[in-house]
Amino acid sequence: MIRLSYTDRYQITRLRTLVTNIFSLAAGLVVISIIFLIAGVNPLFAISEIFQGSFGSMYGFKETITKAIPLILIGAGLTLAFRAKFWNIGAEGQMLMGAIFSTWTGLTFGDALPGFAIIPLMFAAGFLGGALWGIIPAILKIRYAINEVISTLMLNYICAHILTMLIVGPWRGATRFGFPGTDNLPDAAILSVIPGSRIHYITLILALACAAILTLAIYKTRFGYEARVVGENPDAGKYAGINFFKTTLILMAVSGGLAGLAGVGEVAGIHHYLGYPASVSSGYGFTAIIVAWLAKLNPLYTVISGIFFAGILVGGDAIQISLGLPAATVEIVNGTLLIFLIMGDYFLHNKITVSFSRT
Amino acid sequence: MWTMWKAASPNNFNPAAVPGLMRMPKSRGGCPATLMKKIQRLEMEGISKSFHGIHANKEINLSVGSGEILGLLGENGAGKTTLMNILYGLYQPDAGQIKINGRPVRITNPMESILFGIGMVHQHFMLIQNHSVIENIALGYKDTPFFFPKIKIREKVASFSRQFNFTIDLNKKIWQLSAGEQQRVEIIKALLNGADLLILDEPTSVLTPKEIEELIIILRQMKADGHCVIFISHKLDEIMNICDRVVVLQKGSIVGSADTDQTDKKTLARMMVGRDVVFNISKEKLTKGQQILRADQIHVTGDMGLPAVKGVSFDLYENEIFGIAGVAGNGQRELAEAITGIRRIDSGKVTINGKDITNLSPRHIYDHGVSHVPEERIRFGIAPGLLLYDNAILKQHHLKKFSRRYFLKYNDVKTHTQGIVDDFKVLTHSIDNQIRNLSGGNIQKLILGREISEQPRLLVASHPTYGLDVGATEFLRHHLLKLRKQGSAVLLFSEDLEEIFELCDRIAVIFAGEFMGIFDSDDERLCEIGLMMAGSKRI
Amino acid sequence: MEEIIISTLQRAMVAGTPLLLATTGEIICERSGILNLGVEGVMALGAVTAFIVTMTTGSPWLGVLAALAAGMVISVIHAFTSVTLQANQVVSGLALTMLGLGLAGMVGKPYVGKPLTIKMEDITIPVLSDIPYIGKALFSQSPFFFMAVGLALVSWFFLQRTRLGIQIRSTGENPKATETQGVNVFLIRYMSVIIGGGFSALAGAHLSISYSKSWIEGMTAGRGWIAIALTIFALWNPGRAIWAAFLFGGIFVAQYLMQPLGISPNFLAMLPYIATLLILVLISLKDPRKLNAPAMLAAPYKRGER
Secondary structure, eight states: OEEEEEEEOOOOOHHHHHHHHHHHHHHHHHHHHHHHHHTTOOHHHHHHHHHIIIIISHHHHHHHHHHHHHHHHHHHHHHHHHHTTOOOOOHHHHHHHHHHHHHHHHHHHTTTSOHHHHHHHHHHHHHHHHHHHHHHHHHHHHHHOOOHHHHHHHHHHHHHHHHHHHHHTTTOOGGGTTSSSOOOOOGGGSOOOOTTSOOOHHHHHHHHHHHHHHHHHHHHBHHHHHHHHHHHOHHHHHHTTOOHHHHHHHHHHHHHHHHHHHHHIIIIIIISSOOOHHHHOSSHHHHHHHHHHHTTTOGGGHHHHHHHHHHHHHHHHHHHHHHOOOTHHHHHHHHHHHHHHHHHHHHHHEEEEEEEOOO | OHHHHHHHSSOOOOGGGSTTOBOOOSSSTTOHHHHSOOOSEEEEEEEEEEETTEEEEEEEEEEEETTOEEEEEOOTTSSHHHHHHHHTTSSOOSEEEEEETTEEEOOOSHHHHHHHTEEEEOSSOOOOTTSBHHHHHHHHOTTOOSBSHHHHHHHHHHHHHHHHTOOOOTTSBGGGSOHHHHHHHHHHHHHHTTOSEEEEESTTTTOOHHHHHHHHHHHHHHHHTTOEEEEEESOHHHHHHHOSEEEEEETTEEEEEEEGGGOOHHHHHHHHHSSOOOOOOOOOOOOOOSEEEEEEEEEEEOTTSSEEEEEEEEEEETTEEEEEEOOTTSSHHHHHHHHTTSSOEEEEEEEETTEEOTTOOHHHHHHTTEEEEOSSIIIIIOOTTSBHHHHTTTTTTTSTTTEETTEEOHHHHHHHHHHHHHHTTOOOSOTTSBGGGSOHHHHHHHHHHHHHHTOOSEEEEESTTTTOOHHHHHHHHHHHHHHHHTTOEEEEEESOHHHHHHHOSEEEEEETTEEEEEEETTOGGGGGHHHHHTTSOOO | OHHHHHHHHHHHHHHHHHHHHHHHHHHHHHHTTOOOTTHHHHHHHHHHHHHHHHHHHSOHHHHHHHHHHHHHHHHHHHHIIIIISOOOHHHHHHHHHHHHHHHHHHHHGGGTTOOOOOOOOOEEOTTGGGSTTHHHHHHEEOHHHHHHHHHHHHHHHHHHHBHHHHHHHHHHHOHHHHHHTTOOHHHHHHHHHHHHHHHHHHHHHHIIIIISSSOOTTTTTTHHHHHHHHHHHTTTOHHHHHHHHHHHHHHHHHHHHHGGGTOOHHHHHHHHHHHHHHHHHHHHTSOHHHHOOOTTTTOOOOTTOO
16 A cells, blocks of 8 residues: 655755756656657657757757747746736737837838837837737736736737738738738848847847846845735735735736837847738747746746747757647647646645555 | 545545454445444544644543533644544544544544534634525535435424524525624534534634623533533633533643633643743833824725724824724724725724824825734735745835835845844744745734834734734733833724733724724723623613 | 528527537536636647547547547646646646647647538427527527537536535635535546536537538637636626627627628627627626625635645
8 A cells, every 4th residue: 555645845945946847847758758659759759859959950059049039038027927926828919019019110210210229119119019918908907807817818819810900901011912911121120140040139138138137126126026925915915005006017017018029029030021920929928938937937047948948849840840740749748848847846845755554 | 646636635544554443334324323323422542643743732632421511721722623623534643543432433534523423613614605504504414415405404404493492594695694693503514414522613702792602502502412512712711611621732732631610710721821821911000192093083894895984083192002892893804904004994084193194005104103913914914925034024125224226125134034033933944934834823923023023103903912822922912011111002903801901001892883982991881891892882 | 681680690609609618617617616727728629529530430429429528538637737736727727728729739630621521410499490580590500509508507507406516616615614514625626627628628529510510720719718708707607608608609700790891800800809808897897796706716725724
């Protein structure tokens, strides 16, 4: 007879967190392997192919960094929202809104202004767009007690349709020969890349800076403290005289704004024009949720977890081509890994003891 | 994974490991109530239980027989509730056994204990607030039919009410009932299930004096009917008044037992605390100073949208403790929240040192020197997942002392926290601990420390000693008197009359949101305070 | 004119059917105190399972059963993380959605765009279906429609008029108190989550084998999320869910009705999502006590916590 019992674990060290996370990811990979097996794919080959594709070659690694940029930006913003227990699932929409705002700015002023002026302007516009789209669910939650999971998701769909409406309608470019999409941004409005790659380094630097600043903000500032108190217990926040309205608005503006910045990077750094929603973002807003979670809601760690999941995205693309797997494979990998990360949390917070007794 | 789930489920016990043990049959038909006779005697032998390596119960032996009311006396945290939860099947003991009528039994979950004839009325009622009385009874009744359960329950309760002279509206929602009525629902639930042994955990803490008398009548009747009753309390008077025999617990062990007619309060108190208790704190005579608080015709709305405070006026001076006595739920919480800015004041005016603070934000009111120990401490007082030192500056984090522009001065915060932990004897292994890991009493000490340490002009304290052990209570009361001596004013809300009389200079009695009168503490008319608390007398 | 009204009503009923199934399932789940945000994923998995099984066996009913089973099995994951491991239910539900959508996309890839030739015969109730205007819409429908309405009514009955229903609702209100009454709240919650998942999968099955008779990725189009919003709109009452779901079915249909008016189809496609936000605003104006939300919804329950 095997008996298991569990007790709370009080002290959780960084090392234990790291080890638990690694074990969770490994266990997730085992289950993913089983799914691959059932799908008739050699799992060892598939998994090695994923990591070969993303970290195994210079080209792959560059791609991984490219895709890590939006994940770090969005993931860092989400850590702030999640810490305040604001479940912002709408980063996808906020990112698209950022793309829309910055595209408009780029197309309107791009020819008139030099690069050093237009690019900050576009980032500012993108931040504004994302922030506005992030503030809506915050207001809905504060004023009307509307669950933010639902409202942010609905806003994702709404934003995707607005974008489509624009690119098939008023914004359709003359150079697109009738296909949906805006004209290319003027050269001044395009982000330069590290030669030989698609890494738009300005956004990368911005992402790293944001992660660092947010870490400082969460752990060292009054605002971060207030956000954490409100997230832990809104009633205690009220008792402590913390302005719930203001705190939530600011943190959602930041969270949405960072997603907006990611949208700017994708448009101005990669695509150079605004196309269909699915081409602007390949689900970064959702993947970033796992990035934030794996980082244990610490913005600084999103740099690492962002690169890791960017690797899975790139590797996923690689196996799609080499093994003929569908695009949805990446979603299976993501979903499974997230489930195992949550499961791992249990073992982080509870000590399981196994005892054997003879019957 | 599957075995994991089983481990976490209520029945992680392996009957085969204990040979010769009587095991309750799984099927409903052969329930032990029919297998066994009525409980004549229940014994607990050598019961031990520890949580996180700390003994909650250690080698406990006790027995109770039919027609007997056994008192279980002990301070908060002495292990009384844990012991009874073991008997009720909520926890499994680490060692020891339970015998009914001399036969060992194993109780692994509440349903089994119900079937054995054990009923329990928990201190915090196990009722579903949003459900009706009838649904609550149906949930707990062992023979509730699957389809249309309410019909049968209605019949059952009707016949039962006639027998015990209870009247209760079955269609009312629990939240619409008074505490006394809710307790009655709990007792009905236990008796309907045919409980021979009834456990009552601190049953009087929420009742008015009149309701307590009614409860005693019910208990005496049950005793006459041959039921066993275990009565848990930390109040000596009640134990002496109600029980036949008393067992005293201290730090998880039994430290003594006696028949109540052969002992006295003083002996029991010494057993309970382990030393002599000073029953009267000496209060210095002080002359009151300047006016600090003035409340004028305050009206406040409660959670249910009904008026909770109706035109209350009073003032409060330096060197004064002003007590508000009353049974819970008569507007005390709303009044405290209104003064401290958590709740809106509909009309009326509150001034501190002559400055109008009506409906300012809690932070501004704090800045005027008003501290607050809230009634619902876990709900308002802490952010459970944050660390001790984060919680130690809740409300104060914006002060210059702890923050510089946008940044918090965490070094100073930690020093400050360590100070509170040392001064108020908060038991924790580190100030880096999440506060949720602390026991209720320790959380309370931290909150008190936080609110008192900044030398408030006015301290609004709601039931500050509720749930504290005797030592901590004494310590805290001395602190309140110290504040008074230093020139602060204290507004003390309490249901504990002993506390009110001991500490306060003036006392107001609140009923249904109105003051029934304001008295000096030596006013002779206060002998009728019980009547005033029940709303039947106004002076 | 009569033609338009009848066909509009009928199509509103058809569009509302999956919403009703999923909403009923989510209501049962949330009544036990577990928030399941995995509806969208489970729905997609149900859709693909039903489609494949129907196509390969030729029997739509086998397809329905297979979808039901798939939905129940995948929901065990959410039950395990949120009940046994007391994990964050929001994140766990999102993970379930990702997994469900992913599995559906992977398994269904070879079937994308293939038409389903096997038809599920509509059920027509003789006399009633001759009632003018509403007769055809209400009494001559796919079996899914009757299943959805039937399950909603049965669920209402179970929640309100049986011992089990009281136990489920009590678990969502106050698991601790419920457990002290001798109820196994773990079992109740597992059961509710699994049943809820099964219902969501049925909703998916309706989409693939009855509504559009084909499978493509993303065909659930946020219906799972709308169902979660409808759960609130229905005040956690399966009876109210019936008209809430069909009202929303009407909004889905309105898109097509308004197209001839020259409004951008992309704008019209936004309508259900905007309407979802609007109804949530409307419902929030209600007195919170009457809102009747399960008190302990989404709060992890740990046994034996002191």
